[in-house]
Every structure is written in C-alpha cells, then in structure tokens.
Amino acid sequence: MTTHTSLWKRVRRRTPPRHPFRAPRERPVALGVAVAVLVQVGLTFMLYPAAASWVYQYNQSNVVRDQTRESEATAQARREEILAAAHEYNSRLQSGALLAEGRNLAEGTGTSGGGSTTGRSS
Structure with missing residues (x-):
C-alpha cells in the first residue's frame, strides 16, 4: 500500500493547487461572438462567387x-x-414555267394574277 499512496502523492503534486476563493474562469462571450462572426464573413466571401x-x-x-x-x-x-x-400564290398560277437549255430566265406560257405572260421584263 505504500507504493499506491506514494503514487497518489506524486500525481497530486503535478496538478496545480486550487484557490478556494477564486471563481472559475469563464470564457469571454464577446470573443466567441467575434469568432463566429468572422467565420460567417469568411464563408460568405468564399461561397459568394x-x-x-x-x-x-x-x-x-x-x-x-x-x-x-x-x-x-x-x-x-x-x-x-x-x-x-404560298397556297394563294400557287392557286393563281395557271401554268408552269419553262427553262430553255442554256438560258437563265424562265419563260411561262400562262399568266399569273399580275398579267404578264413571259418572265421577261421589257
């Protein structure tokens, strides 16, 4: 039992002595609030983009x-x-246009609603 008691005395010496009249320390509330606000601002800047x-x-x-x-x-x-x-235009056509070989201008044999019988303008 002496070894157990001596071990207890050694452990007890390592702990700091307590003062019976000193109140336990509390963390400052303002510091916690400031840290929380800084974390929130940092997250906002990081997530904004x-x-x-x-x-x-x-x-x-x-x-x-x-x-x-x-x-x-x-x-x-x-x-x-x-x-x-387009349907109205097609219904007014009475005949198709003919394109002769080597020619660029089509010539029609009928009339459209406008009255001209050839594709040429004179």
Missing part, C-alpha cells in the same frame, strides 16, 4: 425558356401565314 453564378445561370435559363416559348408561338403563327400566302 459560386452562389452568384448559380443565381445568374438560373435567371438566364428562365429568360431563355420564356423567349423560346414566345418565339415558338410567334413562329407557328408566322408559318401558317406564310403557308396561306
């Missing part, structure tokens, strides 16, 4: 989607208008 890029790309994809929908609706109406004009 990625977050800003994501928001920009999201907004751009919405703009592209809206323009695509609008242009598809406009294009469909325009296609129908052009097709109706």
